[in-house]
Amino acid sequence: MSEAIAIGCDEAGLELKAKLVEELERAERKVVDYGCTADYPEVALAVAGAIARGEHERGILICGTGIGMAIAANKVPGVYAAQVHDSYSAERSRKSNNAQIMTLGALIVGPALAVSLLHTWLASEFQGGASARKVAKIAEAERRTSDA
Secondary structure (H helix, E strand, C coil): CEEEEEEEEEHHHHHHHHHHHHHHHHCCCCEEEEEEECCHHHHHHHHHHHHHCCCEEEEEEEECCCHHHHHHHCCCCCCCEEECCCHHHHHHHHHCCCCCEEEEECCCCCHHHHHHHHHHHHHCCCCCCHHHHHHHHHHHHHHHHHHC
16 A cells, blocks of 8 residues: 555646645655546546555545545545544544545635644554444445445
8 A cells, every 4th residue: 555645636626635635745655647537437436446456545635625535535445534624533534534535615714724634544543442433333334235
């Protein structure tokens, strides 16, 4: 599995994506850029698919609100994408929900906040505990519905 962070966006997220790529490179993190598309599901599914295949541990997707990217990425079995907009949601998306993908809304989250959220999210790891049981239930529901 590559330690590189996968990143992609739609047209609304292009500027913010550039800022986050710059910040990741400044932090000496490897980045694989999946590009920018007018149809956000294309890039969301590409990044989520790469994560599901084990090519990357984490990914970042950016659109106008972050909502569409999260919905599309969450269609890929085994992938958990969480829209984050404050430090608590960034932290809990990892610590409680084991989300591999952070989605951001470029029309909602400014560049300085996005950089802060990025660092919070990268510094957070899944804690297990009571959350492990809940995440396992989600995975089981996913298996049952994909077999139907």
